[in-house]
Each structure stands twice: as C-alpha cells, then as structure tokens.
Amino acid sequence: MPLQASQQHCATVKNQPTQNLLLNAAPADVQQRLFPHLELVEMPLGKVLYESGDVMRYVYFPTNCIVSLLYVMENGASAEISVVGYEGLVGVALFMGGESTTSRAIVQSAGFAYRLLGQRMKDEFNRHGELLQLMLRYSQALLTQMAQTAVCNRHHSIDQQLCRWLLLSLDRLKDNHLVMTQELIANMLGVRREGVTEAAGRLQKQGVIDYSRGHIVVINRPKLEQLSCECYEVVKAETDRLLQYLPSNNT
Amino acid sequence: MPLQASQQHCATVKNQPTQNLLLNAAPADVQQRLFPHLELVEMPLGKVLYESGDVMRYVYFPTNCIVSLLYVMENGASAEISVVGYEGLVGVALFMGGESTTSRAIVQSAGFAYRLLGQRMKDEFNRHGELLQLMLRYSQALLTQMAQTAVCNRHHSIDQQLCRWLLLSLDRLKDNHLVMTQELIANMLGVRREGVTEAAGRLQKQGVIDYSRGHIVVINRPKLEQLSCECYEVVKAETDRLLQYLPSNNT
DNA sequence: TCAGCTTTGTGCGTCAGCGAACATAAAATA
DNA sequence: TATTTTATGTTCGCTGACGCACAAAGCTGA
Numbered sequence: 001m002p003l004q005a006s007q008q009h010c011a012t013v014k015n016q017p018t019q020n021l022l023l024n025a026a027p028a029d030v031q032q033r034l035f036p037h038l039e040l041v042e043m044p045l046g047k048v049l050y051e052s053g054d055v056m057r058y059v060y061f062p063t064n065c066i067v068s069l070l071y072v073m074e075n076g077a078s079a080e081i082s083v084v085g086y087e088g089l090v091g092v093a094l095f096m097g098g099e100s101t102t103s104r105a106i107v108q109s110a111g112f113a114y115r116l117l118g119q120r121m122k123d124e125f126n127r128h129g130e131l132l133q134l135m136l137r138y139s140q141a142l143l144t145q146m147a148q149t150a151v152c153n154r155h156h157s158i159d160q161q162l163c164r165w166l167l168l169s170l171d172r173l174k175d176n177h178l179v180m181t182q183e184l185i186a187n188m189l190g191v192r193r194e195g196v197t198e199a200a201g202r203l204q205k206q207g208v209i210d211y212s213r214g215h216i217v218v219i220n221r222p223k224l225e226q227l228s229c230e231c232y233e234v235v236k237a238e239t240d241r242l243l244q245y246l247p248s249n250n251t
Numbered sequence: 252m253p254l255q256a257s258q259q260h261c262a263t264v265k266n267q268p269t270q271n272l273l274l275n276a277a278p279a280d281v282q283q284r285l286f287p288h289l290e291l292v293e294m295p296l297g298k299v300l301y302e303s304g305d306v307m308r309y310v311y312f313p314t315n316c317i318v319s320l321l322y323v324m325e326n327g328a329s330a331e332i333s334v335v336g337y338e339g340l341v342g343v344a345l346f347m348g349g350e351s352t353t354s355r356a357i358v359q360s361a362g363f364a365y366r367l368l369g370q371r372m373k374d375e376f377n378r379h380g381e382l383l384q385l386m387l388r389y390s391q392a393l394l395t396q397m398a399q400t401a402v403c404n405r406h407h408s409i410d411q412q413l414c415r416w417l418l419l420s421l422d423r424l425k426d427n428h429l430v431m432t433q434e435l436i437a438n439m440l441g442v443r444r445e446g447v448t449e450a451a452g453r454l455q456k457q458g459v460i461d462y463s464r465g466h467i468v469v470i471n472r473p474k475l476e477q478l479s480c481e482c483y484e485v486v487k488a489e490t491d492r493l494l495q496y497l498p499s500n501n502t
Numbered sequence: 503t504c505a506g507c508t509t510t511g512t513g514c515g516t517c518a519g520c521g522a523a524c525a526t527a528a529a530a531t532a
Numbered sequence: 533t534a535t536t537t538t539a540t541g542t543t544c545g546c547t548g549a550c551g552c553a554c555a556a557a558g559c560t561g562a
Contacts, residue, residue: 146398
C-alpha cells in the first residue's frame, strides 16, 4: 500500500533509496533508471509480501524494516529460513527465473521499503550490467544464510539460536530495541513459546537483555555474541566478504 | 584426476556429457563451445571437490555420482546442506561471484562427472545467453533444497529424515542399490550413528529396505515416500517446476 | 475501576536423541 | 585358518525440548 502524498513527503524526509545497501551500491546509471520507479511503502508488522507459490509482482528493498522468509508446513508449524533487511532484497526468485518460491515473506519488524515492479527489475537485470553481478552476489549471501540456518537447526540449543536471532535482528536495525513478542520469536525459530520464555529469562538474568511485553532491549551485545553459536559469525563474515567491494555511489 | 587414454575410452562408452541434465538442456551453440573442454573425471567415494573457503578451479557436472554439500563445524560435527547429482552442478559460487563457499563438497556416491575450468564456465556465463537462465534456475532449485533442509532439521525425526535422504539418493542413481555405511549417513544427517542404525533397523523390519555392511537396497519405494516427511516431495515438485521446460538438445 | 485480553511465568510428565561403553558379526588380511 | 579391522546391534543414564495446563502480571477499553 503506497503512501498518500502528505505521508510520502513526511516519510521521504527520513527515507532514501540509498539506505538500502544494494540500491546504494548500484552504479549511477542503474540508479538513474530505477530510482524514478521506486515506490516507498510502509511495512507494518505481520504484512505478508508473498505466500508460498505466489507469483511475485514486486521486489522489495527494505530500508529500516526486517522481512522474514518463513516456511510454513502442512500442519501449520513454521521455520524461518532467512531474514532480509537493509542489506538485501526480497524477491530473488524474480530474477532467478522461478517467479515464486516455496516460502512466505512476512514483515518481522515494522518500517519501510522501496518496491519495484518485477518487470522493471527483470528488464534492468537483463541488461546484464553491474546490477546482475550485485544481485548474484547477494543471492549467494542468502544461500549462505540458508545453509547456516540448516546447520544451526541441527546442532544448536534454543538458547544459542535465540542469541543468533537477536543478533541478526540487531544488525538490521539502528538501535538496540526490538518490538517482538516471545510468541513471534518462537514462530520464527520454529520452537515452543515456553522455550523462548525460558531462554529469554536466562539472558535477562545474565544482564544481556531486558524485556517486557513485546519489547526487547539488548544491553550487552558482546555477551550476546559470546553466547551465540558460530553460525552468526560465519554468515556475517561471508556476507561481508561477498558484499564488501561493491562500487558505491553515496550521495 | 583425469583418466588415462585407455580408461577414458572405456569410460566414454558409457559416459556422455548429456547424461547431465543441465549440459543436456544447454542450447546447441553452448554445447559446441563447452563440450570440447569438458573433462571426464572419476569421482571416488569421499573425494573432496573443495573445502570451505577454497577458490574453486572447476565446476563439476555429475553424471552418475552424487556430491554432498556439507558444512563442517568448528568442533568437527557436520550437516548436509544439499546434494547434487546428474540434475545439477557443483560450484555455483563460481558464477554467483563469490568464488568460494562456506561448505565442503564431497563425493557421497562414487561415479563420474564432467568438469570444466571455472574460467570457461564464467566466460560462457558472461555471454549472457541461455546458459545464464539455466544456471539461475538451477540455483533457485538449490536454494529451495537448502531451505527445506533447514525446515527438516528443525521439525522432523531421524526416521523421517533417513527416508528423505534415501529418496534423494535414489533419485540420483539409476538403480535402487546404495553403497553407503550407516556411519556415513549419520555424518550427512548430522546425527549419531546409533540413531541411524535404529532407524534403518525399523525400516528393514517394515520391509522397506534391506541392508548389510555398507549396502542398502530399497525394496519398497512407495512405502519409503509415505514414511518420509513432506520435505522430500516439496523440493522435488519445486525442482521439477524450475527445470521442466528446459530447451532440450538430445542427440 | 473493573473486566477482558495479551503476554509472560512455571510446573508437570513424556520422549527423542545424545554420549558412552560394550557386544556381535561380517569382511579383509595375514 | 587365525587375526585384525570394519560395520552394525544394544543397553543405560541423561538432558533438552515438547505438549499441556494453568497462574500471574501488565496493558486496554468500557
């Protein structure tokens, strides 16, 4: 749902396409072609960008929101496959050629994103310029994140996974304050709500986080990293490596 | 290790690049450019194609072998991320731009593959012809498999995962006979060997498989599919969808 | 201010999978 | 044939996570 003119003005004061790492890294000519067609959209908590099997109409470039890619099983249980924030885009299947995926994309942390009609994205992609390289490198980062999620689900405790999840969220927000109930975290991790309550209680007792009724504040991030499994760091290092030498067109 | 001339002759009687689905689906002009540079290599059980972080020299197109993409943790424990057989290729990171990945590629079922110097692959890829579309579609299939592995690791029992694993292997071999110890399966699944022994015992008792000392014969595949979790079918359906309308150049 | 809802806390019993130790059996090798 | 190695079978105690039930505490709105 695009914003009304007045809202749009208000929002654009704070929002710029270049807040998204990929849009920011795109070469100037790509930016000139794409930016006029970007549409700032509000991303409220729980908004579903696409369901499993949906043909995607848009790609979304988050600025300050976080989107979860979630697989929902036949019995309704779910598991988060990966998360996307300002560093990426939602809808890689559009240029990968599948047009849809088996997962659901849902807003996990409210904010804004710029969306682009899928066809425009494909047109630009098919010019085979630098955007193609950029998109492919990001896709590999996404691949890495999914792979590590598989590993983490296999071998690590809820406590460790909660730490990792908090770090992933923290990296995609500017502050240390998350709006998120334990119930929702449990859905993302694919575990019981009670399990999250207990793990969060332990973190609070250790002075790592502070939380109440849907609000979590991270007090001691270094400790959080220390308590997390290696999965967080592995993905971060690889993502940095893949996206670090991007041409930058900061304005 | 390329084959000697005499071996090569012997092997090529049975091996053809077109046994690989992607090579087979490549347009005629691509085949003409690439096939002369394909090198048939033997893929013995346990051969490591690349380690985590290795810059890849070659991409591998399996014909009748199976390659596992495995993540090895700091403590030595491991987890299979995905498998690649005749339907795919090993080394997507070469054209995705990363040149390396965080996982290890290791031969899980002996056989043959055609390998191609990475640079030639990249050159062809950068012509931006149909091969690019083909590779991207396959990459999305790989992405789907990884995502489902994450889900499976989260929610399903060893029994179910063993069924899924056997089905994945079966699909990539022509017969119903696997050469594989329970110890190796355990490494792939990232579980204890004893867990696999018990699960395999239950399958044998139900007349689904028959095994002894490194050999497994699947007797009742329908039952195996029935006992498996949904993860197998989801990935199969999506992979078929992604790769089904490929242009075919069968000779 | 009271009722109703949402969120978090806690205490069960149960069970799958773990780690370790050890037993058996089939192949390989001498 | 005897010996060693490899693969599989089995047991036992432990623990993390589950499912369920219910309690407590913090918001919200009449």
